[in-house]
Amino acid sequence: MNLTLKVWRQKNTSDKGGFKTYKISGISADMSFLEMLDVLNEDLSGKGEDPVHFDHDCREGICGMCSLHINGQPHGPQQTTTCQLHMRSFKDGETITIEPWRANAFPIVKDLVVDRSAFDRIIQSGGYVSVNTGGVPDANEIPIPKVIADESFDAATCIGCGACVAACKNASAMLFVSAKISQLALLPQGKVEKRARAEKMVAQMDAEGFGACTNTGACSAECPKEIKQSNIARMNREYFAASVSTEKV
Amino acid sequence: MKLNSKIPSGPLAEKWTNHKFNVKLVNPANKRKYEIIVVGTGLAGASAAASLAELGYSVKAFCFQDSPRRAHSIAAQGGINAAKNYQNDGDSVFRLFYDTIKGGDYRSREANVYRLAQVSVNIIDQCVAQGVPFAREYGGLLANRSFGGAQVSRTFYARGQTGQQLLLGAYSALSRQVANGKVKLYPRTEMMDVVVVDGKARGIVTRNLITGAIESHSAHAVLLCTGGYGNVFFLSTNAMGSNVTAAWRAHKKGAFFSNPCYTQIHPTCIPVSGDHQSKLTLMSESLRNDGRVWVPKTVEVAEKLRKREIAPKDIKEEDRDYYLETKYPSFGNLVPRDVASRNAKQVCDEGRGVNETGEAVFLDFRDAILRDGEDAVRGKYGNLFDMYQQITGENPYKTPMMIYPAVHYTMGGLWVDYNLMTTVPGLYALGEANFSDHGANRLGASALMQGLADGYFVAPYTVGDYIAGLSYDKVPEDHPEFRKAEEEVKSRVKQLLEIKGSKTVDHFHKKLGKIMWNHCGMARNAAGLTKAKEMIRALKEEFWSDVNVLGTGEELNLSLEKAHRVADFLELGELMVDDALHRNESCGGHFRDEYQTPEGEALRDDENFAYVAAWEYLGAGKDEALHKEALVFENVKLTQRSYK
Numbered sequence: 001m002n003l004t005l006k007v008w009r010q011k012n013t014s015d016k017g018g019f020k021t022y023k024i025s026g027i028s029a030d031m032s033f034l035e036m037l038d039v040l041n042e043d044l045s046g047k048g049e050d051p052v053h054f055d056h057d058c059r060e061g062i063c064g065m066c067s068l069h070i071n072g073q074p075h076g077p078q079q080t081t082t083c084q085l086h087m088r089s090f091k092d093g094e095t096i097t098i099e100p101w102r103a104n105a106f107p108i109v110k111d112l113v114v115d116r117s118a119f120d121r122i123i124q125s126g127g128y129v130s131v132n133t134g135g136v137p138d139a140n141e142i143p144i145p146k147v148i149a150d151e152s153f154d155a156a157t158c159i160g161c162g163a164c165v166a167a168c169k170n171a172s173a174m175l176f177v178s179a180k181i182s183q184l185a186l187l188p189q190g191k192v193e194k195r196a197r198a199e200k201m202v203a204q205m206d207a208e209g210f211g212a213c214t215n216t217g218a219c220s221a222e223c224p225k226e227i228k229q230s231n232i233a234r235m236n237r238e239y240f241a242a243s244v245s246t247e248k249v
Numbered sequence: 250m251k252l253n254s255k256i257p258s259g260p261l262a263e264k265w266t267n268h269k270f271n272v273k274l275v276n277p278a279n280k281r282k283y284e285i286i287v288v289g290t291g292l293a294g295a296s297a298a299a300s301l302a303e304l305g306y307s308v309k310a311f312c313f314q315d316s317p318r319r320a321h322s323i324a325a326q327g328g329i330n331a332a333k334n335y336q337n338d339g340d341s342v343f344r345l346f347y348d349t350i351k352g353g354d355y356r357s358r359e360a361n362v363y364r365l366a367q368v369s370v371n372i373i374d375q376c377v378a379q380g381v382p383f384a385r386e387y388g389g390l391l392a393n394r395s396f397g398g399a400q401v402s403r404t405f406y407a408r409g410q411t412g413q414q415l416l417l418g419a420y421s422a423l424s425r426q427v428a429n430g431k432v433k434l435y436p437r438t439e440m441m442d443v444v445v446v447d448g449k450a451r452g453i454v455t456r457n458l459i460t461g462a463i464e465s466h467s468a469h470a471v472l473l474c475t476g477g478y479g480n481v482f483f484l485s486t487n488a489m490g491s492n493v494t495a496a497w498r499a500h501k502k503g504a505f506f507s508n509p510c511y512t513q514i515h516p517t518c519i520p521v522s523g524d525h526q527s528k529l530t531l532m533s534e535s536l537r538n539d540g541r542v543w544v545p546k547t548v549e550v551a552e553k554l555r556k557r558e559i560a561p562k563d564i565k566e567e568d569r570d571y572y573l574e575t576k577y578p579s580f581g582n583l584v585p586r587d588v589a590s591r592n593a594k595q596v597c598d599e600g601r602g603v604n605e606t607g608e609a610v611f612l613d614f615r616d617a618i619l620r621d622g623e624d625a626v627r628g629k630y631g632n633l634f635d636m637y638q639q640i641t642g643e644n645p646y647k648t649p650m651m652i653y654p655a656v657h658y659t660m661g662g663l664w665v666d667y668n669l670m671t672t673v674p675g676l677y678a679l680g681e682a683n684f685s686d687h688g689a690n691r692l693g694a695s696a697l698m699q700g701l702a703d704g705y706f707v708a709p710y711t712v713g714d715y716i717a718g719l720s721y722d723k724v725p726e727d728h729p730e731f732r733k734a735e736e737e738v739k740s741r742v743k744q745l746l747e748i749k750g751s752k753t754v755d756h757f758h759k760k761l762g763k764i765m766w767n768h769c770g771m772a773r774n775a776a777g778l779t780k781a782k783e784m785i786r787a788l789k790e791e792f793w794s795d796v797n798v799l800g801t802g803e804e805l806n807l808s809l810e811k812a813h814r815v816a817d818f819l820e821l822g823e824l825m826v827d828d829a830l831h832r833n834e835s836c837g838g839h840f841r842d843e844y845q846t847p848e849g850e851a852l853r854d855d856e857n858f859a860y861v862a863a864w865e866y867l868g869a870g871k872d873e874a875l876h877k878e879a880l881v882f883e884n885v886k887l888t889q890r891s892y893k
Contacts, residue, residue, distance in 0.1 A: 030642075042755060045797065053805055064319060084640070123318075123424045128380075139391055146389065153414075
């Protein structure tokens, strides 16, 4: 395969940045998208040019570190992570445009690398069950109906990659936040703090500068883990219930 | 220096309980005056940092990824063992202990392994309390499955994403302590050196991966939870960033490195497809519960398959060789990883491999689908099948999967005593970074167990015992030892950038990987290892004279990061070869061609090699000194492992 790549290059956060075009050849359909970029980088390095910086780690679709806006879609044309996208999804001679996630809350660090620490701060604001190590009940003392456990699990599979934010025209983080709120609100262990959690996490999400949700569903459509939009409805319910509750949280 | 494993006296079952009672305690009001550094935020690191912070210590947690949640523990698929005996099938702490010792081919410490089995039950309780959504039965209670090398169902799982769910649980506990102000997080920060003052570990020097700033962090104790070194092989199932640097720098500062030659080659990975490949993908070995491993009985049929003249489904039952089931009737497809891997290599070496490269065997779900239906199979393995299809473009519901062994886990690591302390006082190693619990071979679903055992339930006690003997005073970060370490790191950065050679870092990494895989991989022999040692030395020399590291030290610079890591892998590779060469026996993941039974199984030499090899660094270019910790078995009888 021969390809033309239009890649966003930006030296650092304060640099203005811009597209640069590269020609690349000898790409096989079995390569992953990131392996294609590895080839580009070996090529650039060989010529003494700075390689294209992008985030990646596990390359198994689970760590959530890879990102990339490919031809206008987060993680490219398949509903998967970029590391699991293979070149058989592209045609010989195609021009591929590669950009970083675009969102105010995700400042660009360099080239295609963005800072997603806002997600960590949202989890820190309440995305947990407040239990210390030790002194917990036996695991089977808390029976949980399988359907509930499965529903909770579906929400828990979020990998925190940020594709939902990148897909949203408002750069809303509602899908990410609601996935954690749902996972825990569904389980008896998480119910105890569910109201306080919803309030705190939503407040932190707003403070980070993520946009509002207008229910276009782009987040869910692009999510590599198929996190359902219904989680957002559940989050809104929890948040509403918390705001009208007389319980002090 | 004489190694003292500090195993508590008394009967096996009471050692840990007695030890917990005997450790010194730190007054709750004083704990905040002590600072603890935790490097790595995987299962071991995140759980240790969270638990120590909950106790009241001031913790600093470091990771090279952009968030602690990305640590490679997240990729573990199959499950986590615990001796709960919820299935009433005869499991117990002793059985889990026994299986682990035997599975490790009698090259691990009894006391450590017994403690691991004991605390395994607490781990499940802890994770459920955190909201980890383990698989459940319709009655609402937890589900279990059996896993490679075990005849009881003791594995807890969360579909094929157990590592992810456990890590996110530990990450949530860690995040809670960040919010409480008890943990300070340093993402995108790589540890470059350990600082030892008056014989004790008193801090680390780091490089901020965004700005390139070299910084010192002082503390009362340092915990390395930095995972394994599988990426020395270049191609492995490890994440791209997984590296040995933290452990290796500690090694050069006096921490002995144990059993580096014990590497686990996982039997069920997607086969290598070409030279461009950057990593290998594991398919959880839980697949072996229902999938049947086979190759054609004859080379002729295999050749037709490789040329794509026939499809797998065209091969008649009598022409198929279900070699694991035939050879090991009682364990069948569930034999431990080392046995399964070696047999796959053997049938492929005979010319019966099934893909173009001849390095693949089938893992076939045809019979499971006929028996249980496609939906049931999808329910258990859906995400793994999807992943397989995404990578290979083939549908495993219709045609058998192709698998081949790949480097997956490293049993070797920093030598630690019963308290998980290395040979440097105040420096600890937890999880895969230490050598302690898996002997020469790790059983499936035991890595997650060990990482969390060390972090949640062992280190919080044993680190306190050490801290209680220290004064509150911190070594100032401008102490000459910190300054010296900073200068060394800076000069190394400078040195790498100034070589300006002609070859990329990956060029060297790939070459090293090939040497290791060919000569120190699934099977080793003296001639190959001797040759490998020379090749690695030559490659190391070439690296330091001809590598091309671009960019500057004061920015995000991926090729510089990689260069640091590859430089350390080159040194580790040589030690692995030395270790493999000196161990004149076969055991677990270490298979020496010269030492095998007539049936081709690993032949141990308990008389001469029932010890832990602990290597001491003596300086650049020098061979390392070997120390031995004898392994004493009082509770199990050493037998030849048999899974027949």
